[in-house]
Amino acid sequence: MSVLLSAQDLWLAFGGVKAADGINLDVLEREFLAIIGPNGAGKTTFINMSTGYLRPQAGSITYRGRQVLGMKPRDIVRMGIARSFQLPQLFTEHTVLENAALAVAAREGVFSIFRPLLRPAFREEAEDLLNRFGLMPNAHQRADALNEGTRKLADIAMAVAMRPQLLLMDEPTSGVAAADKMAVVETLARVLRDAGVTAVFVEHDMDVVARIADRVAVWGQGRIAALGPPEQVLSDPVVQREVIGIRPGEAPHAAA
Amino acid sequence: MLAWLSDNGLLLGLAVLDGLASAASIFMVAVGLNLVFGVMRILNVAHGSLYAIGAYSAASLTLFLTSRGLPGWLCYPALVIAAALVGAILGPLIERVLLKRVQNQEPVLQLLVTFALFMILEDVQKLIWGVQPVSNDTPMRLLGTVDVPFGTDVIPYTAYQLYVLPGVALLTLVGLAWFMRRTLAGRVIVAVTTDREAATSQGIDAAKVTMLTFTFGAALAALGGALASPMTSMVPGVGASTIVLSFAVVATAGLGQIEGAAIAAVMIGLGRSIAVYLEPELEVVVPYLIMVLVLLVRPQGLFGVTETRRI
Amino acid sequence: MTGRLEILAAILGAALLVLLAWAVPWLRFVLTIALAKGITVLGILLLLRAGQVSFGHAMYVAIAAYAVAFVAPQMREALLLLPMAALVSALAGLIIGLFVMRYREIFFGMLNLALSMVFYSLLEKLYTITHGTDGIRLPMPTFLGVELTGASYDWAVFTLALVLAVGFAIFIRIYLAAPLGQALAGIKTREARLEFMGVPARYVLLSAYVLSALMAGCGGSLVALTSRHVTPALAYWTASGELVFIAILGGAGSVLGAFLGAVVYELTRVYAAANLADAWQLILGLVLLLVILFAPGGLVGMARGLLGRRKVA
Numbered sequence: 001m002s003v004l005l006s007a008q009d010l011w012l013a014f015g016g017v018k019a020a021d022g023i024n025l026d027v028l029e030r031e032f033l034a035i036i037g038p039n040g041a042g043k044t045t046f047i048n049m050s051t052g053y054l055r056p057q058a059g060s061i062t063y064r065g066r067q068v069l070g071m072k073p074r075d076i077v078r079m080g081i082a083r084s085f086q087l088p089q090l091f092t093e094h095t096v097l098e099n100a101a102l103a104v105a106a107r108e109g110v111f112s113i114f115r116p117l118l119r120p121a122f123r124e125e126a127e128d129l130l131n132r133f134g135l136m137p138n139a140h141q142r143a144d145a146l147n148e149g150t151r152k153l154a155d156i157a158m159a160v161a162m163r164p165q166l167l168l169m170d171e172p173t174s175g176v177a178a179a180d181k182m183a184v185v186e187t188l189a190r191v192l193r194d195a196g197v198t199a200v201f202v203e204h205d206m207d208v209v210a211r212i213a214d215r216v217a218v219w220g221q222g223r224i225a226a227l228g229p230p231e232q233v234l235s236d237p238v239v240q241r242e243v244i245g246i247r248p249g250e251a252p253h254a255a256a
Numbered sequence: 257m258l259a260w261l262s263d264n265g266l267l268l269g270l271a272v273l274d275g276l277a278s279a280a281s282i283f284m285v286a287v288g289l290n291l292v293f294g295v296m297r298i299l300n301v302a303h304g305s306l307y308a309i310g311a312y313s314a315a316s317l318t319l320f321l322t323s324r325g326l327p328g329w330l331c332y333p334a335l336v337i338a339a340a341l342v343g344a345i346l347g348p349l350i351e352r353v354l355l356k357r358v359q360n361q362e363p364v365l366q367l368l369v370t371f372a373l374f375m376i377l378e379d380v381q382k383l384i385w386g387v388q389p390v391s392n393d394t395p396m397r398l399l400g401t402v403d404v405p406f407g408t409d410v411i412p413y414t415a416y417q418l419y420v421l422p423g424v425a426l427l428t429l430v431g432l433a434w435f436m437r438r439t440l441a442g443r444v445i446v447a448v449t450t451d452r453e454a455a456t457s458q459g460i461d462a463a464k465v466t467m468l469t470f471t472f473g474a475a476l477a478a479l480g481g482a483l484a485s486p487m488t489s490m491v492p493g494v495g496a497s498t499i500v501l502s503f504a505v506v507a508t509a510g511l512g513q514i515e516g517a518a519i520a521a522v523m524i525g526l527g528r529s530i531a532v533y534l535e536p537e538l539e540v541v542v543p544y545l546i547m548v549l550v551l552l553v554r555p556q557g558l559f560g561v562t563e564t565r566r567i
Numbered sequence: 568m569t570g571r572l573e574i575l576a577a578i579l580g581a582a583l584l585v586l587l588a589w590a591v592p593w594l595r596f597v598l599t600i601a602l603a604k605g606i607t608v609l610g611i612l613l614l615l616r617a618g619q620v621s622f623g624h625a626m627y628v629a630i631a632a633y634a635v636a637f638v639a640p641q642m643r644e645a646l647l648l649l650p651m652a653a654l655v656s657a658l659a660g661l662i663i664g665l666f667v668m669r670y671r672e673i674f675f676g677m678l679n680l681a682l683s684m685v686f687y688s689l690l691e692k693l694y695t696i697t698h699g700t701d702g703i704r705l706p707m708p709t710f711l712g713v714e715l716t717g718a719s720y721d722w723a724v725f726t727l728a729l730v731l732a733v734g735f736a737i738f739i740r741i742y743l744a745a746p747l748g749q750a751l752a753g754i755k756t757r758e759a760r761l762e763f764m765g766v767p768a769r770y771v772l773l774s775a776y777v778l779s780a781l782m783a784g785c786g787g788s789l790v791a792l793t794s795r796h797v798t799p800a801l802a803y804w805t806a807s808g809e810l811v812f813i814a815i816l817g818g819a820g821s822v823l824g825a826f827l828g829a830v831v832y833e834l835t836r837v838y839a840a841a842n843l844a845d846a847w848q849l850i851l852g853l854v855l856l857l858v859i860l861f862a863p864g865g866l867v868g869m870a871r872g873l874l875g876r877r878k879v880a
Contacts, residue, residue, distance in 0.1 A: 051763065077765040089760040091753045102753060105746035106764035110771065116744040162764060299673040301622070357860065362755075363672040364620050368815065368859055371622060371676075375808055375852030382845045496804050500681045507674065540688035544681055548666065555669050 004029045004166055004198050005050065005068075005081070010059035012045060013222075019045040020056055021222030027166065032189070033200045034209040034230070037219030037243055043202040044086060046219075047168045051083045052076045063166070082164035086171045086202075088155035092144035096135060096154050099143055100126035103161035126161070132191050133157045148175030153184065160191065167192065169201040173208050181205065185212060206234060206244055218243055264533075269406040270413075271529045277417040277487070279525025280425035284480030285498060286505040286517045287432065288473035294449040294512050295469045297363075298355060301370040303477050304499025305377035306346060310478025311485040311494065312385045314338040315392035318485075322394055331395045332420075339482040343475025351470040356463070374495070382492050391489035395420075421483055428476070429518050436514070445469055449512075504547040510560020520558065572874075573823060577736065580826065581729065588725055595721045597833050599793045602728035604813060605829035607786035609739050610779025611814040612825055616743065617772055618755030619675045622807050623683030627780040629690065629802035631656040631787030636703040636797045645708040645727070645792055652791070653784035660780020661773075668769045668776065671758075683802055690799035702798030705791060721793075728789050735782060736822050742778075743822075751775050805848060812851050815858055818865030827866050 003026045010023040019042035027033055035043045048054040050061055052073040061068045068076055077083075091099050101122045105112075108122075130136050133153050138146060143154065152175050159167055176184050189212045192199050203209050209216055209230055216233040218226040220242065226233050233239055289303050317338045318331045354373060358366050399415040436442040447455040448465045456462045481498075505524055509516035524543045531542040556562045584602075588595045607628055614621055631652035638648060667678045690697045697703065707714070710723045742748045750771045753761050761768040791797050800806065809832070817828025840847050858865055864872070 073762045074765045074767055077763055083763060089757050089763070091760065092756045093752060094749070094756075098749065102746065102749055103764055106750070106761070106766045110746045110750050110766050111774075113742055113745050113747050116741075117746045117749045122746075158760070158764070293673075299677065301677075354856070362618065364615065364618050364755075365859060367620055367673065367676050368811070369856065371620075371808065371811065372852040372855040372859070375805075375848040375855065379846050379849035379852075383849070387845070497684065500677070500684045503677045504681060507677070511673075537689075537692045540692070541685055544685050547681070551669075552666070 002029050003027070005061065005063050005200075007046070007050070007061045008059055010046075010049065010056045010061070012042075012049065012054065012056040018042070018222035020049070020059070023059070023222070023224060025217060025224060025227075027198060027200055028215075030196065030198050031214040032192070032198075032212050034213035034216045035200065035202045035219055036204070036206070036209060036216060037225075041219040042222050043219045044170050047083055047170050047200070047202065050076075050168060051081060077162055077164070080163075080165040081168065082159040082162040082166070083168040084152075084156040084159045084170060084172060086174065088148075088151040090143035090146075090151060090154055090158070093142065095140050095142055096130065096146070097123075097126055097139040099154060100129050100135075100157055100161055103158040104129075107162050129157050129161055132187075132194075133160075134187055149177055149180060149184065152176060153188075156188065160195065160197070163195075164197060166198045166200070169199060171202050171204065173203065173205055181208065182211070188212075210234060265407060266409055266411060267533045268530070269404070269409075269411050271533045272526065273404065273411065273413050273418065274532070275526035275529035276522065277421050277525075278484075278529060279521040280421040281480045281484040282498075282502055282505055282525060283425050283518050283521035284428060284483070285477045286502040286509075286521055287428065287514055288476035288480070289502050289506055290512055290514060290517055291445075291476070292470050292473040293506075295445060295452075295466050296355065296359070298358075298366045298370065299503075300355075300373075300473075301367065301499060302350070302374040302377050302495075303473070304497070304502065305374055305381070305495035306342065306474050306477040307481035307484075307498045307502075308381055308490065308495035309346070309377065310339045310342045310481030311490050312381060312390060312481075313342050313478070314482035314485045315390050315490065316385070318392045318394055328394060328398050331398070335395060335482040335485070336479065339479035340475055342478035343471055346478075347471030347474035348467055350474070351467045355470070356466075359466075374499070378492070378495050381495065385490070387492050389489035389491050393486050396486040416486060421487075424479075424483060425518075429515070432514055501543055504543045507557055508547045508550045510557025513557070513559040516557070516559030576823060577733075580823070581733065584729065584830070588722075592718065592721075595718075595725050596793060597837055598830065599721070599725045599728045600790060601829045601833035602725075602732045602826070603786040603789035603793070604810065604833065605786075605826035606728075606732055606735050606789070607783045608810055608813045608817070608825040608829060609735055609822065610782040611810050612819065612822070613739070613742075613751065613775045613779050615814060615819045616748070616755070617751045617775060619671060619772070620811060621679040621779075622676050622804065622811065623679030623681070624779065624783050624810050625804070625806035626679075626683035626686045626802050627656045627660060627783035628787035628790065628806065628810075629686065629797070629799070630659050631784035632791040632797040632801050633690070633697070633703070635788050635791040636705055639705045639708060643706055643708045644712065645710050645723070648708060649727070649785065649788040649792070652788040653781050656784025656787065657777050657781035660777045660783075664773050664776040664780070668773050680804060680807070683807055684804060687799050687802040687804075690802060697799070700799060702796055705795040705797070707795070708792060724789065724792050727792075731785055731789070732826060735785070736826070739822050747771060747774065808848070808851070812855050815855060816865055818867030819863075821865070821867040824865055824867035827870075831866065 005027040007023055007025045010020040012020040017040070023046065035046065037043055045054060049056050050068060052068070052071050055069060063079060063081060091102065094102065098117065101117050104122045104125045105117055127136065127139070130139055135150065135154060135157060138150055143151065146154065152172060156169060156172055172188060173181055173185060185208050213230050215228060216230045217224050218233060218239055226236055226239055285303065285307050289300065293299055314335045317334045321330050321334055322328065350373065354369060358369050396414050396416040401412045402415045402418055403410040404413050404418065436446055444460055444465055447460060448462050452462055505517055505520045508524065509520035524546055527542045527546050528539055531539045550558055584598055588598050607624065611621065611624060634652035634655040635648050638651060642648065663682060667675055670678060691699055707720070715723055750761060750766055754768055754772055758768045787801070790801065813828040813832050814825065816832065817824030843850060862869060
């Protein structure tokens with residue numbers, strides 16, 4: 001498999017806290033790569049650096065061989081890298097359908113003045129998108145009236161509307177009710193596989209990681225502590241103790 | 257250059273003295289604006305009107321005292337008392353009746369509310385003090401003039417503008433810096449400024465802190481006006497020009513900076529007074545020119561820090 | 568349904584204005600000014616849609632009005648003067664906009680106020696160019712080369728104002744429903760998201776800002792053509808405050824509200840301002856507070872409320 005995104009020797013510190021202390025990481029085409037690790041380890045920072053929101057003090061990030069660092073978020077998304085957010089970034093005074101349609105319109109070029117946002121072409125695509133995410137029942141609700149889990153999905157749907165080749169997701173399942181979680185994850189994985197999207201996602205729920213990740217990267221204090229297939233990484237005793245927080249000898253949820 | 261200096265040196269010296277005096281009064285207003293913004297995240301557009309009302313009240317009180325034949329020195333405490341009264345009456349009134357209601361509303365609504373207040377207070381001045389210029393130079397006359405040595409020449413300059421005004425401003429600056437860093441009350445204000453929620457969860461009564469800080473900020477603006485009142489005659493419109501001028505100071509320094517505001521006030525005060533002597537038509541433009549130039553290079557102001565929002 | 572109701576209301580409103588202007592001749596002047604302000608307020612609405620308020624938009628009214636006054640002695644054709652002056656305003660909006668676009672909310676509002684105050688002072692102080700507070704009187708403009716006088720001139724300017732008002736109202740309705748207008752509303756709630764969707768938020772706002780300057784320019788040209796006398800007062804902060812007041816009074820976010828607000832405001836002012844000159848700002852401020860706190864939908868919101876209640880009953 002070819003390398004889609006490649007980070008080399010990334011270095012970034014906030015005051016004394018090292019968010020990236022010599023990170024080297026390749027994201028392979030069409031894989032689902034999970035990033036796990038304790039809070040404050042720099043996982044979100046990696047997404048922020050890859051999408052132009054933060055700039056590392058040293059290192060490089062290339063996408064299909066092109067340097068990403070120094071580019072604006074809006075230019076990076078036009079290259080094919082989209083992202084979703086830990087705190088959903090929805091247009092709170094718009095409906096879910098309008099949010100999705102705005103994302104579609106943004107991809108097609110927003111500076112069209114003479115036809116309404118909800119023109120047939122945009123409306124159909126937005127509805128199709130919401131359908132795929134199971135969000136049609138919420139289509140006409142205002143975004144600030146949704147529950148946390150639905151907001152999260154709508155947020156990801158807007159990123160998918162950009163038709164990215166690479167999607168970076170920051171804790172896609174946090175806030176989703178435990179009972180719905182696996183169904184949501186299955187839906188998400190299916191939509192992304194159908195669209196042929198490569199996905200990197202920061203995740204705290206090891207069941208989710210075990211279910212959909214092809215590879216897992218363990219982030220610890222600005223470094224990648226372990227990298228490999230989930231069955232291997234999640235059964236590593238050091239990872240179990242330091243990251244997942246279970247005692248040796250106890251079976252991880254994933255194996256159950 | 258040297259020839260020009262020897263021709264215009266005296267004028268330049270006078271300009272510097274004028275600039276420092278006007279910097280002192282504008283600093284008092286700007287620092288109040290900053291304090292209030294800090295705890296409320298609201299920029300009070302009516303802050304300039306408090307300056308104007310402070311100036312008018314001080315003039316009225318002084319004129320009243322002198323008309324009763326009371327000793328002249330009483331005019332100095334009168335300036336301070338007038339400012340304190342304006343702050344103590346209008347501060348809590350504005351904060352409780354108006355700003356508290358919009359504390360959690362959209363920023364644009366907060367701006368609109370203080371703008372409406374500004375419209376109201378500008379006319380309140382006209383209704384109380386009329387549209388004819390009001391002036392009161394007793395505090396300035398009593399102190400007489402001082403000869404300021406300047407090269408081989410001396411500039412006779414009023415002691416009031418030379419000592420009292422910059423003295424009070426300096427005292428405010430040092431006192432405020434000490435208060436914020438060294439006293440419990442100051443630390444409490446800083447805590448509410450940095451993180452209102454965290455401060456509240458620590459048992460701080462944020463609403464009370466906000467009210468008191470707003471009142472204090474209002475009193476500072478009124479004091480700025482009261483101290484400036486002996487130097488000029490007050491006319492309608494002073495509030496409007498004061499709010500934009502103090503905004504220019506705050507923007508140049510960076511929102512929320514106290515010491516920075518002092519430096520920016522001096523820059524802008526000097527720029528303006530030098531323009532008065534060189535090119536009087538441009539007097540009004542220079543402060544904003546300084547602000548725009550600074551903002552073009554540093555959008556967050558000279559001493560401001562950019563905040564990265566968490567997403 | 569609401570759309571059709573609005574079109575009906577607009578047609579009725581326009582017809583009523585024409586009727587008023589015909590029945591009460593001296594109201595023609597007042598209504599022309601009201602339409603000019605309504606057009607300007609449309610620009611304020613665009614900015615409010617993006618969560619921004621400008622306390623200095625009277626500057627763009629004044630820029631266009633002075634442009635008309637400067638050019639009129641050389642070229643008196645009204646139908647050329649107006650677009651020329653509106654473009655000058657739009658150009659000024661572009662230059663200033665490139666600077667103020669870096670800021671939102673407090674700074675956006677206050678920078679606009681500060682710049683307008685500078686412009687006002689320059690108009691007042693550069694006497695040799697602007698004649699200071701005396702202002703400049705305009706020669707009688709022509710329409711399509713025809714010299715008009717008295718009532719026929721007033722009708723011509725009134726008609727021009729009405730045509731522009733209707734044209735801009737329709738355009739802004741379409742604009743607000745289009746992706747660009749919706750993205751503008753997105754600036755208010757989630758500007759960061761726009762950037763991550765590949766949309767240059769700053770240019771979305773800039774385009775609205777330039778458009779608002781253009782409309783303020785049309786308004787200013789109409790004011791100059793109607794009153795044929797321009798003074799620095801056009802740019803004073805009270806004039807900017809008036810525009811914000813009308814926008815909120817009519818109902819922020821409503822195109823019809825801009826004109827309803829402007830007409831109600833101007834008619835009231837004709838009767839009240841002379842008697843209450845010293846307290847006029849005070850009254851405006853109080854009403855503004857009352858509308859913001861107790862009737863955020865403005866006049867249009869109240870009208871909707873009344874209509875809705877009747878339907879239920």
